[in-house]
Amino acid sequence: MLVDSTQIIEALWETLWMVGFSLLFSALIGLPLGILLVITRKGHLWENAPLFNVLNGVVNVFRSVPFIILLVAIVPVTRFIVGTSIGTAATVVPLVFYAGPYIARLIENSLLEVDKGVIEAAEAMGATPNQIIFRFLIPEALSSLVLALTIATVGLVGASAMAGAVGGGGLGDLAITYGYQRFDTTTMYITLGILIIMVQGLQTTGNLMSKKIRRS
Amino acid sequence: MIQFSSVSKTYGSGKDAVQALSGIDLTIETGEIYGVIGFSGAGKSSLIRCVNLLERPTEGTIKIHGKDLTSLSKKEVRQTRKDIGMIFQHFNLLNSKTVYHNVAMPLLLSGEEKKKVSQRVADLLDFVGLGDKADQYPDQLSGGQKQRVGIARALATNPSILLCDEATSALDPETTQSILELLRKVNKEYKITILMITHEMGVIREICDKVAVLESGSIIEQGTVFDVFTDPQHRTTQKFVRSIMNDGLPESILNEINRKEHKHIYRIQFTGSTTGYPLLSRVSREFALDLNVLYGNITELQGIPYGNLIVEFIGERADIQRALLSIQQQHITVKDVIRDAG
Numbered sequence A: 001m002l003v004d005s006t007q008i009i010e011a012l013w014e015t016l017w018m019v020g021f022s023l024l025f026s027a028l029i030g031l032p033l034g035i036l037l038v039i040t041r042k043g044h045l046w047e048n049a050p051l052f053n054v055l056n057g058v059v060n061v062f063r064s065v066p067f068i069i070l071l072v073a074i075v076p077v078t079r080f081i082v083g084t085s086i087g088t089a090a091t092v093v094p095l096v097f098y099a100g101p102y103i104a105r106l107i108e109n110s111l112l113e114v115d116k117g118v119i120e121a122a123e124a125m126g127a128t129p130n131q132i133i134f135r136f137l138i139p140e141a142l143s144s145l146v147l148a149l150t151i152a153t154v155g156l157v158g159a160s161a162m163a164g165a166v167g168g169g170g171l172g173d174l175a176i177t178y179g180y181q182r183f184d185t186t187t188m189y190i191t192l193g194i195l196i197i198m199v200q201g202l203q204t205t206g207n208l209m210s211k212k213i214r215r216s
Numbered sequence B: 001m002i003q004f005s006s007v008s009k010t011y012g013s014g015k016d017a018v019q020a021l022s023g024i025d026l027t028i029e030t031g032e033i034y035g036v037i038g039f040s041g042a043g044k045s046s047l048i049r050c051v052n053l054l055e056r057p058t059e060g061t062i063k064i065h066g067k068d069l070t071s072l073s074k075k076e077v078r079q080t081r082k083d084i085g086m087i088f089q090h091f092n093l094l095n096s097k098t099v100y101h102n103v104a105m106p107l108l109l110s111g112e113e114k115k116k117v118s119q120r121v122a123d124l125l126d127f128v129g130l131g132d133k134a135d136q137y138p139d140q141l142s143g144g145q146k147q148r149v150g151i152a153r154a155l156a157t158n159p160s161i162l163l164c165d166e167a168t169s170a171l172d173p174e175t176t177q178s179i180l181e182l183l184r185k186v187n188k189e190y191k192i193t194i195l196m197i198t199h200e201m202g203v204i205r206e207i208c209d210k211v212a213v214l215e216s217g218s219i220i221e222q223g224t225v226f227d228v229f230t231d232p233q234h235r236t237t238q239k240f241v242r243s244i245m246n247d248g249l250p251e252s253i254l255n256e257i258n259r260k261e262h263k264h265i266y267r268i269q270f271t272g273s274t275t276g277y278p279l280l281s282r283v284s285r286e287f288a289l290d291l292n293v294l295y296g297n298i299t300e301l302q303g304i305p306y307g308n309l310i311v312e313f314i315g316e317r318a319d320i321q322r323a324l325l326s327i328q329q330q331h332i333t334v335k336d337v338i339r340d341a342g
């Protein structure tokens, strides 16, 4: 094995850091975007066809670019925001561009599952649009929103490992530089094992939380 | 009071336009229980949803206590909605919230203080008979209980009007009965005007004071439940009335009638005080006729007895004519069953 345990732990931290920050920022973008995608559609709270079409189009564009290409394509943007295009901090930018629209779609789906009748009841009791979103729509969808964010997080773990390919740091970087390029299979399997445990842990936690919210 | 004046509602436009309501004129007096009945697609939901502007009428005005809703700002509409409770066929409760929270919701939205809210919710839950269910979730309740929560929630803001959109259509007959009783109690104790739409004539008979029949977006008949049930004018209304009044002739009797050659078979309708009158024996004696009761029933409508007899008159034709005339003079309705086609 060409690496020692401190290197692995450092890589693990980098991955957690990347996933954590990109999750935070993509949720900050994806959540409002997902809500807008729901309420601007026809017959909904804040029907606005032009806005819906624009948002929908933008999300589709980002969703159709493979992450590995996105990673390279938005280098100028990354440089502009972070000041550099390599390193862990720099990978957060493409990760957010990747996961933000993805989360928006997932959120949109969750919110669309909420029974229209509930929104109708809210309107009938004189709720404001804000109240409808925050006291009816989101609480009713919460269990499914948690699952959606879990899926997004797992996706981010995978994508952050891919970011290793361009020197982004983290477990993926380790696996590629040592495991793949220098044929250090032990390092490869160790990082793989850590990634698997991480994903399992995330999914289980997400499922448990979602279940707890649904009380079943 | 709710006043519809020339209300029309069209969904969509151009080729896809669907006219759901056309020229609705309807007045619902304060304190009434008013029923609107119609077949599926008649426009019932559209009609009731116009009252709280969940649907905006395309033409015409709707006034609540004299105030024209269509002229109000969004904020004023929301304010007015707090005076109009609504319950739904599928209850539309928040599944993520307890019974307590569901009922408290309208109050919390208005920013009521917590202590007042909990007192009010407790009172409401007692009123609907769910005092012990405050901490349960909707999916732990039966349909009838869910509708009770819906009713408690609708009453939370002390509305003067309650709208019921097929409130009992998802419930079994027994539960329907208990929910209707509760609605009657709401009407009596809180003096709340109730507008309910339904496709079940039984619901109308059970608790409504007045009824309007809706067909293809127009009101084809309206009046007191007693008048409409005892003397329906329009074919559709007659169909609805027959569906529960049992005054259509059973098959076997119909066959019997058709077999009789010189048939003098009449439907005699008694209402109110005339039900107590010994009509048949008097007619039989006075006109020397034999009377054969083929079918009969007596029901009660809005507390007034209402009887319906199918009688075969046997005797001289002239005597029968005189007998019929005499019956009509008592203000009792007689109809020729054969011509009326059962």
Ligand SMILES: Nc1ncnc2c1ncn2[C@@H]1O[C@H](COP(=O)(O)OP(=O)(O)OP(=O)(O)O)[C@@H](O)[C@H]1O
Residues within 6 Å of the ligand: B011, B012, B018, B019, B020, B038, B039, B040, B041, B042, B043, B044, B045, B046, B047, B199
């Ligand atoms: N949002 C809508 N968009 C387009 N058409 C609609 C809409 N809502 C209702 N309609 C149409 O308007 C007509 C009346 O519908 P409405 O829901 O008022 O009938 P209803 O009497 O309540 O029927 P049901 O007993 O089936 O609930 C129907 O032809 C229906 O297809």
Ligand SMILES: [Mg+2]
Residues within 6 Å of the ligand: B044, B045, B046
């Ligand atoms: Mg309907």
